[in-house]
Amino acid sequence: MPKLTYTTHLGMFDILPDESPKWRALENIIHEEAAKFNFEEIRTPILEQTELIKRGVGQLTDIVAKEIFAFTKGDSNYVLRPELTAPVVRSFVEHHLDQRGGSQKLYYIGPMFRAERPQKGRQRQFHQFGVEIIGSDDPVADVECIAFMMQIYRRIGIKNFDLKINSVGDPESREKYKSVLRDYLKPNFEELSELSQKRFEKNPMRILDSKEPEDQEFIKNAPVIRDYLNEDSSNHFELVCEYLNKLEIDFTIDPLLVRGMDYYTRTAFELTSPDLGSQDALAGGGRYDLLVEEIGGQPTPAVGFAAGMERLFIACEELDIALAPPKEVDVYIVTLGGAARTWGLTTLPKLREHGISATMDYLGRSMRAQMKDANRENANYTLIVGDNELEKGEFTLRNMKESEEDSFTLDGIIAKLA
RNA sequence: GAGCCUGUAGCUCAGUCGGUUAGAGCGCUAGUUUGUGGCACUAGAGGCCGUGGGUUCGAUUCCCAUCAGGCUCCCCA
Structure with missing residues (x-):
């Protein structure tokens, strides 16, 4: 590979033109579903x-x-946000949103940053919605939160x-x-494993989450937190489960589920997928009753x-789910000669004004090359213009899917396609 | 932080048991049709075979180092 002078940093990726439609499609789905749930979007700084x-x-x-x-x-310490719960709570407090x-x-959509070793499904800049x-x-509230999460996957077709x-x-x-x-x-x-020994004093619950083989035997028979919940927390959990059942959302109770952030209280949940490989968590969350304070x-x-x-995209790929349709353009204007080219350039805005997407060749290429380009751009129609058409005031409109063409005035074309 | 693997055209990959001008498919450009795409055919552009060093008459091929990337552990989305 010829050495590139400038590249993205390790674990950071460009979203290229072929990829961006699926991002936009997912974002649109999130916005639409959020609107149905009456969630409002919040955007906070990256730093x-x-x-x-x-x-x-x-x-x-x-x-x-x-x-x-x-x-x-200067005097300020900056951090690239590794997650968005703390920043959103900061914003809530800073702007007195309780008022x-x-x-x-x-709800939010945006990039997060963690300085980990990249691998499949784990980048240094990655994107979350939540x-x-x-x-x-x-x-x-717990259940609506989970219901929203599930709704996104259901709508996309990940089951x-x-x-x-x-x-x-x-x-x-x-x-x-x-x-x-x-x-x-x-x-x-x-x-116990070395790591678990370290966690023993300060955070023994994380030991339950350990995947070290030597810990498994002890984890298996460990006491379960549910048996030690006070009445409030116990009732809360029972109700969450009951409501989920009422909504016909399938779940399993996992007494070993302990999440990584310190702020969680009561409800914790995680959505995993067998289609992801090693990093199998699609989404996770829970209740954090103490964080605001x-x-x-x-x-x-x-x-x-x-x-x-x-990770959602990885699952889509495994399941052959296409989030975005192939790109297309309504009209590609094919021109022959200088006069036609000028006509084409000035006709583009007239088409666009009527909601018809339109483009033309920028490279002064042969008609054949323009037709090939129209095909590559997946144009539904080509509008072919030469001296004949300019004289008559009627233009050739070729249906690229049907391979049929006919002559129309510009108004006729607009009426047909708008 | 640790382990394993990989670096040859824009992409996916062959290949040289070390030996003159390094290959394919796709993609790109153009032509076959100087007014017509998708198919086909033809031609062309595009690689100091990741970088540095060593062994050798000779290295893209062997050895070492280095850099970059991928996967995995850990942890998380």
Whole structure:
């Protein structure tokens, strides 16, 4: 390969013209479905204060410990956002969105950045869409959030997935459970994996998430958090499950589901797909009732999820789902000679004015080459203009799909195609 | 941070058991039709065979290093 001087950074990708239609198609679906759910879009800066992410996501998480892109400029510490829950909550607090009344039903689409080793389904710049419902502790909010997530995949036609849910409890339940879990693991502490040993004190629940073979035996028989939930959290979880059943959303309760961010409380859920390979999470989320206060707002319950767009595309490819139709243009004006070329250039806006997409050759090519180009551009019609047509005021309109052509005045063509 | 794998035309890949001008398919340009696309045929453009060093009379081919990329672990979307 001839050496390129400038390339994208590792794990970062251009979305090229052949790819961009499917991105737009997905974005359109998200916007449309969000509108049906009455979610409102929020857009926040790519850069946030480093401290926000550290506080919001958690100092001990892998994301903060080793995956953030951060730099200092002047007196400010900047970080490329690794996720959007903390920034959205920051915005909610900063702009007093609670004053709009009710609960805020927000959604977002955009790029995130994590400094990980890239692999299939994992890039350094990647894209998520997601929802944050801030201001409600009702299980209805949890379930609407999940329902929205599922609706996106249902509409696209991805059906082959597994929705897992769990409750990670409220602080009171969790402290109780953590000590039970430590007591359970303690006799075998030395046999746990190195990583699990590190997590034992500060975050023993993450041990449940371990994939280390030596941990599995202990995880299998570990006490289950559901048995230690207090009444409120237990009722909350029961209701979430009940509502999901009522909505006929299939799920499995996974007592080992523990999510990576520190801010989760009560409901946690994850959508995985067997079509993705190693990085199999399509989307994940949960409730974070303490985060708003942590970031400096009034105590405010909230729930949300984030979904990976690249991973959704991988699943689409595996399932042969085309999100966007092939490109096409209504009219390609083929010109012969200088007068015709000028006519073509001035006719383009007249067609476009009537909502007809139109283009022509920019390279002064032969008619044959223009026809080939029209074919490549997937033109529905070619409008062929030479001296004959200019004289008569009637132009040849060729239907490229049917391979038939006829003569029309320009008004006739516009009437036919508009 | 660790493991495995790969670097030959725009893309996907052959190939040289080390030896004069490095190949295919697709794509691109043009022609066969100086007013007509998709099919076909013909021609053309496009590669210091990732980079540096070593072995050798000779390296794209062997060895070492380096850079880049991919997959996997970890973790997450």
